[in-house]
Amino acid sequence: MYLLVLFVLIVAFAVAVLAKTIRIVPQARAGIVERFGKYKASLPAGLNVVVPFVDKVRYMIDLREQVVSFPPQPVITEDNLVVSIDTVIYFQVTDPVAATYEIANYIQAVEQLTMTTLRNIVGGMDLEQALTSRDEINNRLRGVLDEATGKWGIRVNRVELKGIDPPPSIKDSMEKQMRADRDKRAAILTAEGQRQSAILTAEGGKQAAILNAEGDRESLILRAQADREARILKAQGEGQAIQTVFQAIHDGRPDQSLLAYQYLQMMPKIAEGSANKVWIVPSEIGKALEGLGSTMNTLSGIPDKVDGPRTRVDMGPAEPDVPMDSALETTHAEVAAAIAAAEASSNLRTPSPSPSSEAAPDPEEPTVQ
Structure with missing residues (x-):
């Protein structure tokens, strides 16, 4: 029984010694070994x-690289x-022995150093420069x-500076200020925009006025030429x-008889009109005609009798001589062609009147001898 207890104690001691002898260091870690309180060695990753x-x-x-975020300072x-400025620090331990024995708490040391350095840097800047110089x-x-x-x-x-927060009043x-600048x-x-719009509107109005003036001028010129x-003509x-x-x-060589005939033709026209209700022919109409004839005899330039027609007077060309330019001549030619085509079409559509439908001469029409 005593031997069994002794064996168990020996096995337990061996396991404890083995546990104290073997050390497993994880990857990206370093173990600091001390012998009797003094630095002995650094254990790499592994067994x-x-x-x-x-x-x-x-x-x-x-x-490994570490990230530490410090509260706003x-x-x-x-x-x-x-x-108030809050910062983020990205750092990495390169010498585990120095990080262990040169500083008691390197994270707290980095935080305090960051705070003091930040105050020195920002203290030499104004607010506008601090906000724009991250x-x-x-x-x-x-x-x-x-x-x-x-x-x-x-x-x-x-x-990295996470944020720079000025006071609420600022x-x-x-x-x-930003709103005023944006409004400005x-x-x-x-x-x-209004200036450009006014300039474009004025230029458009100017061009329109010029075009209207040119159009009015050409219209007036064409209208004057037409007038x-x-x-x-x-x-x-x-x-x-x-x-x-x-x-x-001159061809008719009028005499007193013709004038009397014209007087007789004008008499019915005297009775025309809504105001002439009653028209009385005087009995002395014959004497009046004789008196009219005797009065006409005294007019100079109107003979009582004529012997025959005189020599005709040359009246010049039947078509008027109007100076025309080429465009106007072309237009007139096109108008004449259109009128001729319309007349030809009208003649084709209108049947020719029969000989029996011709108007008979008016028996009451007076004949001049």
């Missing part, structure tokens, strides 16, 4: 053997404004931290009509 009851793994250092700017603050802060933590076996890889003032830019853009040609027509009447008068 390691130490002297039991003599060597002791005092610290297990993480060699009040910082006074150069223009005496208090802002990259500069990050680079300067990283340089100071990397230099200060080098002897601790720590390398600072990155420093935020309100900044919002008002909006007013400037609106004014520029001139119409007056020329009317004058030539009136001249030809006067010449025709004058020639007819």
Whole structure:
């Protein structure tokens, strides 16, 4: 029985010694071994053997990159404004022995160093510069931290400012300033838009007025040319009509009998009109005609009798001579062709009257001998 108890104790002691001898270090870790309270060695990752009851793994250092976020810290700017700045530090332990024995708590040391360095950097800037110079603050802060933590076996890889929060009153003032600036830019853009619109409208009105003036000028010129040609044609027509009447008068060689006949033809027209209700033919109409004839005998230039027609007066060309340009001649030719085509179409559609339907001469029409 005593032998069994002794064997169990020996086995337990052997297991304890084995447990104290074999040390397993995880990947990306480093073990600090002390012998009788003094640094002995650093254990790499994997299976390691130490002297039991003599060597002791005092610290297990993480060699991976670590991220530490520090709470917001009040910082006074150069223009005496208090802002809250919170930071994020990315660092890595490169020397586990220095990180163990050179500093008691390197995370707390990095935090305090970050706070003091940040106050020194931001204290030399005003609020506007601090809000717009984050990259500069990050680079300067990283340089100071990397230099200060080098002897601790720590390398600072990155420093980021999570936020810079000014006081609420400053935020309100900044919002008002930003709103005023945006309103100013909006007013400037609106004014520029209205100016461009007014310029384009004026240019459009100017071009429209020029085109309207040119159109009115061409219209007036064409209308004046048309009026001139119409007056020329009317004058030539009136001249030809006067010449025709004058020639007819000379061809007819009127005498007193013709004048009396014209007087008889005018008498029915005297009775025309809504105001002439009753018209009485005087019995002395014959004497009146004789008196009219005797009166006509005294008119100069109207003989009592004529011997025959005189020589005809040359009335010139039947068509008026109007100066026309090529465009007007083309237009007149097209109008004449259209009139001729219309007349031809009308003649084709209208049947020719029969000989029996011709109008008989009016037996009451007077005949001049």
